[in-house]
Amino acid sequence: MIKRIPTLLLLLGTFQVLAQVPLNQWIDYTDTYYKIKVAEDGLYRIEYDLLQEMGIPTVGAAFQIFHEGKEIPIYVSTEGDMATNDYIEFYGEKNKGTLDQRLYEEEIWQPQPHRSLFSDTAVYFLRWKEGITPLHYQNTSFNLNEAPLAESYFMEEVQVENLDEFYQGEPAFYKGEMFYTASFAKGEGFIGEAVEGRKSVMYEIPLTHPYTQIGVNAEGTARVLGLSNVPDFQNEHHFSLLVNGERFLDRAYDGYDIADYAFSFSSTILIQNNNTLRIDFRSVGDKVDTDVNAITNLSIRYPRRFDFDGAAFYTFQLPNVSDPNIEISNFNSSGDVVLYDVTNAQRFIPDNLTSKLRVWLPLGSANTDNRQLVLVNTSDLENGVRLVEKMEVRNFIDYSQSTFETANLVITNSQVLQSNGDNYLQQYLEHRASFNGGQVNMQPIDIHQLYDQFAWGIDLHPLAIRNFVELLVQEWQTPIQTILLLGNGVRYNLSRTSPAAYRKAILPTWGDIPSDNWMVSDQLGTSTIAVGRIPIREAQDLAHYIAKLEVYDESYRSVFCDLDNEWRKKVMLLSGANSQAELFEYNKQLDTYEEYFTQNGFGGIVSRFENVGSTVLPIPKITELVNKGVGIINYMGNSRGDNWNIDF
Numbered sequence: 001m002i003k004r005i006p007t008l009l010l011l012l013g014t015f016q017v018l019a020q021v022p023l024n025q026w027i028d029y030t031d032t033y034y035k036i037k038v039a040e041d042g043l044y045r046i047e048y049d050l051l052q053e054m055g056i057p058t059v060g061a062a063f064q065i066f067h068e069g070k071e072i073p074i075y076v077s078t079e080g081d082m083a084t085n086d087y088i089e090f091y092g093e094k095n096k097g098t099l100d101q102r103l104y105e106e107e108i109w110q111p112q113p114h115r116s117l118f119s120d121t122a123v124y125f126l127r128w129k130e131g132i133t134p135l136h137y138q139n140t141s142f143n144l145n146e147a148p149l150a151e152s153y154f155m156e157e158v159q160v161e162n163l164d165e166f167y168q169g170e171p172a173f174y175k176g177e178m179f180y181t182a183s184f185a186k187g188e189g190f191i192g193e194a195v196e197g198r199k200s201v202m203y204e205i206p207l208t209h210p211y212t213q214i215g216v217n218a219e220g221t222a223r224v225l226g227l228s229n230v231p232d233f234q235n236e237h238h239f240s241l242l243v244n245g246e247r248f249l250d251r252a253y254d255g256y257d258i259a260d261y262a263f264s265f266s267s268t269i270l271i272q273n274n275n276t277l278r279i280d281f282r283s284v285g286d287k288v289d290t291d292v293n294a295i296t297n298l299s300i301r302y303p304r305r306f307d308f309d310g311a312a313f314y315t316f317q318l319p320n321v322s323d324p325n326i327e328i329s330n331f332n333s334s335g336d337v338v339l340y341d342v343t344n345a346q347r348f349i350p351d352n353l354t355s356k357l358r359v360w361l362p363l364g365s366a367n368t369d370n371r372q373l374v375l376v377n378t379s380d381l382e383n384g385v386r387l388v389e390k391m392e393v394r395n396f397i398d399y400s401q402s403t404f405e406t407a408n409l410v411i412t413n414s415q416v417l418q419s420n421g422d423n424y425l426q427q428y429l430e431h432r433a434s435f436n437g438g439q440v441n442m443q444p445i446d447i448h449q450l451y452d453q454f455a456w457g458i459d460l461h462p463l464a465i466r467n468f469v470e471l472l473v474q475e476w477q478t479p480i481q482t483i484l485l486l487g488n489g490v491r492y493n494l495s496r497t498s499p500a501a502y503r504k505a506i507l508p509t510w511g512d513i514p515s516d517n518w519m520v521s522d523q524l525g526t527s528t529i530a531v532g533r534i535p536i537r538e539a540q541d542l543a544h545y546i547a548k549l550e551v552y553d554e555s556y557r558s559v560f561c562d563l564d565n566e567w568r569k570k571v572m573l574l575s576g577a578n579s580q581a582e583l584f585e586y587n588k589q590l591d592t593y594e595e596y597f598t599q600n601g602f603g604g605i606v607s608r609f610e611n612v613g614s615t616v617l618p619i620p621k622i623t624e625l626v627n628k629g630v631g632i633i634n635y636m637g638n639s640r641g642d643n644w645n646i647d648f
Helices: 048-053 099-103 424-433 447-454 463-475 499-504 539-556 563-569 580-598 620-628
Strands: 007-010 033-038 042-047 063-067 070-072 087-092 122-128 154-159 165-167 172-174 177-179 189-191 199-206 217-226 237-243 246-253 258-266 276-283 293-304 307-311 313-319 325-331 337-341 346-348 357-360 370-377 385-387 392-394 408-412 443-446 482-486 530-534 570-577 605-612 632-637
Touching (some): 063 087, 087 122, 189 293, 199 293, 217 237, 325 370, 337 357, 408 447, 570 620
Parallel strands (some): 007 632, 408 443, 482 530
Antiparallel strands (some): 033 122, 217 258, 237 246, 313 370, 337 346, 337 370
């Protein structure tokens, strides 16, 4: 008995996406790189033994590290031949929202710039290459006898955490109907609690060793987003922001706008409430009945004393346009203490002849207002320095120069496709190349190559595929015809917050209401590339799929017009709408499809079903037809998650 598996055609629109510059320009494809994953901010050390284990040459002067497409400064304990006690050190930060900015039409649309929508884990790439001029930290001395008076404070920046409510972004409207698309809309992402009219939310920010003096101010920035809209009312939103009970912001704005609001206040209030700032965000609600606001990002910069509470690692910033003299107390200095100026690639050994660590920094050479400083006890391998325990070899493939013999690609995740020595991917490729499989040659592309080349190594980032496709469109003389995504996709807001959902996410997709089409569209929102997906989660899923596919393709090659194959002529057209007006628009499109399927040599037998409203009821006739066999199912309408607006 032949199992009749219907071919499911989902009508997917094409949408405009922003043109992105490929992020692989830093790569020399003749070199080998070594991938290092970093999930927390810290000073990281690569020891000589790990370099030896990886088979990397160990002349110190030839090492470089790249991050986010740029070389970063590193310290190598010797520029010559390394030995047992030698090492490489670099300052690494967890992944933030820098790359995510490119998903939005405007930078301000991003709700939390410091938080990634996809992963906390950043990637750094080590390279050894002779004949280069690497960016290494320079040991820098200073003379405290000529130093100016020590600075009293530095500006500490703190970010309010736990802004974890997911928001779909500004909705779109068509003929009065509200809907959402896969695009990264204004404000889409993780935000603070929604505050309705005449209500408020309190954010408490603990401060450490604040410096208080009349004339010295603290600063804050709140990114505020409108979650409601009254179309005929201008500036219907009205919010206020209070710090420790005193009002510092009182603003009105319109609709779904999002903007940053800066405020400042005297440092003298920092010691109130046991050194705790209480930020009261209020929706005033005096203009319209529906006034919903939210803070999406809240940061405070306050003056702090140079007291580091016994820490063995600390990062802070100072002005780069001056030469500050600093004296640090209460730092764990029971060992070798080093101060790294990350911005200017300088390394200092603080003076510790007194109870304080003292450093006089020279005027910065980098063209930036502030310098990033890292103070670390390099003898403390538990709280000071983090040891790199693992690196992954990465030999990059230059896809701009690749000469594949096919215009059909299959993007895979190599880490999930092999099981007990069985190479199911190869079995699938061989079947597709066979006579029964359609004689289609497909070129496999590993998603990890794409993450590392086109998305700075960030797992599940959809720009990995988007930028890869853009490169192919620009560079390949033979146009790409099809891309198959061989792996399950999960909405990013779920994979970001649920470990179980993250494990099910094998390949990326685009947006909260996911669309794979968005990853292959050009800057005009159109694409000549057909994209599809087989949502496997593990190797065995692919094995089951291949077994079904072989049966299906074998039956397809049999006599097409006999009675056993009559079901292939049956077409089911489904429409699911929220309103009669919407249904009318969908049915106009489906009228065109019905005409196509019943004519043009296909001779299809068309059945149509529709549903209006949010209540999805079973339609017995659909079940009956599917069980008897349907060749094509075409759905136009609303869908969400794992269901459509019609039950089939």
